[in-house]
Amino acid sequence: MVGEKAFPVKIGLEIHGYLNTDEKLFCMCKTDFLDSENNSNVCPICTGQPGNKPMAPNSAAIEKLIQIALVLKSKINEKPLVWQRKHYNWADLPKGYQTTISGAHAVPCATGGKFKGINITEAHLEEDPAQWNPDSGKINYNRSGLPLVEIVTEPEFSDSEQVVEWLKALVLSLSYIKAVRKNAGIKVDVNVSTYGERVEMKNLNSLEKIRKAIDYEIARQIEAHDNGEVQKRETLAFDEKLGKTIKMRSKEGAADYRFIPDPDLPVIKIDKKVVAKIKANLPEMPEEKLGKLLKKFSVGEKDAKILTRNLELVEFFEKLSEFGIDPQKYISWITIELLRVLNYNKMTLEDEDVEILPEHLAELIKAVSKNEITVLKGKQIMNEFIPKSFSLKEHKGEISNIDDVAIENLCKQVISENVHVVDEYKGGKDASLNFLIGQVMRLSERRADFKVAGETLKRLIK
Numbered sequence: 233m234v235g236e237k238a239f240p241v242k243i244g245l246e247i248h249g250y251l252n253t254d255e256k257l258f259c260m261c262k263t264d265f266l267d268s269e270n271n272s273n274v275c276p277i278c279t280g281q282p283g284n285k286p287m288a289p290n291s292a293a294i295e296k297l298i299q300i301a302l303v304l305k306s307k308i309n310e311k312p313l314v315w316q317r318k319h320y321n322w323a324d325l326p327k328g329y330q331t332t333i334s335g336a337h338a339v340p341c342a343t344g345g346k347f348k349g350i351n352i353t354e355a356h357l358e359e360d361p362a363q364w365n366p367d368s369g370k371i372n373y374n375r376s377g378l379p380l381v382e383i384v385t386e387p388e389f390s391d392s393e394q395v396v397e398w399l400k401a402l403v404l405s406l407s408y409i410k411a412v413r414k415n416a417g418i419k420v421d422v423n424v425s426t427y428g429e430r431v432e433m434k435n436l437n438s439l440e441k442i443r444k445a446i447d448y449e450i451a452r453q454i455e456a457h458d459n460g461e462v463q464k465r466e467t468l469a470f471d472e473k474l475g476k477t478i479k480m481r482s483k484e485g486a487a488d489y490r491f492i493p494d495p496d497l498p499v500i501k502i503d504k505k506v507v508a509k510i511k512a513n514l515p516e517m518p519e520e521k522l523g524k525l526l527k528k529f530s531v532g533e534k535d536a537k538i539l540t541r542n543l544e545l546v547e548f549f550e551k552l553s554e555f556g557i558d559p560q561k562y563i564s565w566i567t568i569e570l571l572r573v574l575n576y577n578k579m580t581l582e583d584e585d586v587e588i589l590p591e592h593l594a595e596l597i598k599a600v601s602k603n604e605i606t607v608l609k610g611k612q613i614m615n616e617f618i619p620k621s622f623s624l625k626e627h628k629g630e631i632s633n634i635d636d637v638a639i640e641n642l643c644k645q646v647i648s649e650n651v652h653v654v655d656e657y658k659g660g661k662d663a664s665l666n667f668l669i670g671q672v673m674r675l676s677e678r679r680a681d682f683k684v685a686g687e688t689l690k691r692l693i694k
């Protein structure tokens with residue numbers, strides 16, 4: 233029955249992303265939790281030790297939150313924002329409460345807004361709990377106190393495909409403002425309702441998991457409905473190995489968290505002028521970049537889409553265009569060659585140890601288009617541009633095309649060393665010529681002109 237839409241599927245999301253700040257929300261510990269040893273970025277504040285109070289909230293986190301709200305076209309609240317203590321008793325929460333701007337008495341940081349056709353309910357800021365490993369019983373406090381953004385949507389999605397595409401677009405837009413930590417991923421709580429009350433699935437941390445969980449849960453709810461069951465409001469966990477949702481706990485009401493305003497933290501008032509300033513400095517979003525590539529640079533749609541999928545890549549292209557080369561002619565050097573070498577080395581332009589300068593690639597493209605070096609040599613040099621590119625100036629002697637006399641000498645050598653293949657070619661096997669040309673290219677270290685090599689071989693063999 234799925235797909236016939238005889239039932240009203242409603243899906244809503246709560247998306248948690250790690251804000252891209254250097255320091256935690258209420259202390260000065262570093263936020264890099266992916267590459268750090270367990271419990272190396274901790275202090276008495278973020279480990280909840282008695283007698284310690286939070287520092288004033290990290291203003292960089294608030295700034296990032298405003299940027300996100302602006303991208304979502306949300307309204308930033310002018311009322312004072314009050315930090316709340318959300319109490320629960322769990323191993324990952326040393327203070328016994330999580331500090332958040334949400335909950336029973338809270339005014340959300342931003343409300344309303346729309347992103348790609350889906351209405352936004354609210355966006356707010358909170359701290360991450362620590363990471364508890366139920367198998368070892370150990371706790372890693374590196375994550376404790378990291379600033380998180382929570383974005384809540386209206387339940388307006390109707391299937392998993394729509395959710396996944398929307399989340400991809402959201403993550404891309406947030407990457408353009410560098411508001412959310414890349415690689416740290418997002419955690420999404422998904423609520424799904426069909427015939428009965430909504431069911432929430434917590435902490436889905438990959439698009440694939442989200443897709444599977446939604447598909448499974450819709451089918452499960454329909455089947456339960458057909459069996460006469462009435463769906464109550466509940467929270468389920470999606471078990472990826474089993475491929476199904478399992479009972480977690482019945483959903484707490486807000487009262488269970490005993491929200492109280494945090495007496496240790498000042499009320500925040502977001503200044504209109506600050507918002508206006510941040511708005512004026514927002515960078516171009518993916519759609520604007522795409523439009524610019526299509527119109528200003530006349531890049532084909534397929535290439536333009538490849539470029540805009542990655543901010544560093546599209547910015548690299550824009551910088552490259554400042555070096556006086558025709559964008560349409562050189563586009564494949566980025567969308568094919570540059571991506572090829574990066575993917576091969578499992579690297580990206582934003583990796584710290586990767587340093588490829590647009591002026592060096594511009595030099596390379598110019599040398600190829602002026603026929604100073606062969607396309608094959610150019611591609612080989614691209615391989616050597618990882619992790620660090622270089623100017624070709626000092627290498628001219630080693631990379632420039634060899635002249636026709638040198639090519640003829642190499643052709644003679646290849647012919648004498650491959651008598652058998654030459655005979656095959658003479659016998660009508662055209663593909664054998666390609667093998668011979670390949671040998672010339674190899675001996676010349678890719679510095680022989682491909683066409684000249686082919687013509688010379690033909691002339692000599694006749």
Ligand SMILES: [Zn+2]
Binds near residue numbers: 256276
């Ligand atoms: Zn700390």
